[in-house]
Amino acid sequence: MSAPFGQLPRWVDYGLLPFINLVVAFLVSGLVVLFIGASPLEAINYMVTGALGSGEGLGFTLYYATSFIFTGLSVAVAFHCGLFNIGGEGQVYVGGLGVALVALALDRIMPWYVTAPLAAAAGFAFGAAWALVPAWLQAKRGSHIVITTIMFNFIAASLMVYLLVNVMKQPGSMSPQTRLFESGALLPRLGFLFSPLGLDLGTAPLNVSFFLALASGFLVWVLVWRTRFGYEIRTIGANPTAAAYAGIRYGRTVVITMLISGGLAGLMALNVLLGDHGKLQIEFPSGAGFVGIAVALMGRSHPVGIVLAAILFGILYQGGAELAFWVPNITREMIVLIQGLVILFAGALEYMFRPALVRLFAPRGAAVLRPA
Structure with missing residues (x-):
């Protein structure tokens, strides 16, 4: 029935x-x-304690959540326009290329507060550029966005392997990665904010990009629910035929929406590359582009829900690592x-x-x- x-x-x-x-x-x-x-109760205890029971665990949880906020917002913006962007993994990858190029160019001559905004702009631009072709094919040729974006994930992975092996690899190194970034490109960590609360973040790489993720969520809320363009996005997502009768240009709206979506995914690279790894290396997205789909679904494509869902998945990642360590089974x-x-x-x-x-x-x- x-x-x-x-x-x-x-x-x-x-x-x-x-x-x-x-x-x-x-x-x-x-x-x-x-x-x-x-024991399920023992497993839950280890997971919650590992994720939230110490300053270091909380720091890692919020670090993972930062990445998932960016990718969740990326998916959500496209969702509101009726688009299923599953190319976040590739957009993060190529966004990382933009972040790394700025870091490698400026890390020895500029302080982090000059390098980071330029790296963020480059990450956004490169991620948006990687979403442009699938967006144009959807808008002008009717190619399904799911097919084109998932194909572009594989293209991005192949492109980055080629660049890191043949072009950007540090001379004398056997690993497919760039040289380490100098201090002028590394984001400050947020341990100083938690120490007055008696929490020691230890080695957790939680950094200032967490605030950029929250700010991005607020800007997405403003865009989608408080602007004319956001109304056009939601109208096309709800009923493309009605949107066409209302004079909303489908092709233009789809392309711009996908550019924003890809750009938000590209921003995730800032958290990982400048906040933790300190270098560009193969497979640094680690599946965060796909986790963003689940975060957007669970968060109902609303920034507040996405932040909460991202923290939940941060708990699953950090708590899961602790659980696997303490419970051999x-x-x-x-x-x-x-x-x-x-x-x-x-x-x-x-x-x-x-x-x-x-x-x-x-x-x-x-x-x-x-x-x-």
Whole structure:
């Protein structure tokens, strides 16, 4: 029987439903942990304590969350225009190229507060440029954005391997990476903000790009909900035919939206390259472009929800590493499985509980639609 769909109160749609999906994901994960002979309660304790129980754990959690905020915002902007940008991984990769080029050029002659804004601009520009061709093909030729963006992920990976092996590799090094950046390109870490609270971040690479991520979330909110162009984005995402009748230019809006989306993904490289690694190396995105899809889904494509979902995935990453270390039965692959279950219930099975919630919370007299 087809499931009913209808309007839910905002607190249910944006709060209760994601919470239920998250609880079910962890319950299923607990059953898997129990099946392999470990204690689910012990696993949760290690995960939460490892992610939030110390200054260093919290620092790593927020560091991972910073990357996921950028990629989640990237996916969300495209979502609002009815576009499924799954090319964030490639856009982060190429954005990293722009960040590294600025860092290599200025790190020995400029302080970080001069280098960082220029590197951020270059990361945004390079990420946007990598999204341009898929955007143009969608707008002008009808090529599906999912296909073109995922193809561009592979092209970006191949391009970066070539550049790091044959062009940008440090002379005399066997590793496919650039030279280490000097202090003029390294972002300050935020340990000094937490020390008055009695928290020692230790080796955690949490840095000032965390504030850039939060500022980007605010700017995305302003763009999408407080500007004329944001209204055009949401109109096309809701009904392209109605948008065309209203005089909204589809091609222009799609291209600009994808440029913004790609640029936001490119900004993620600032956190990893200038805040942690201090060099450009192969596979530095580490899947963050794909995690951004789950973050955007769980956060309902709203900046506040994205920040909260990014912190959740930061907890999963940092807490999962601690869990795999302290509980031998739970391998790193098991942690990936738990993360996958959260993604599954937040994304693919997001509508599993919606019909029941519609029956409980939909306004009386509201129309309930059933798909054909």
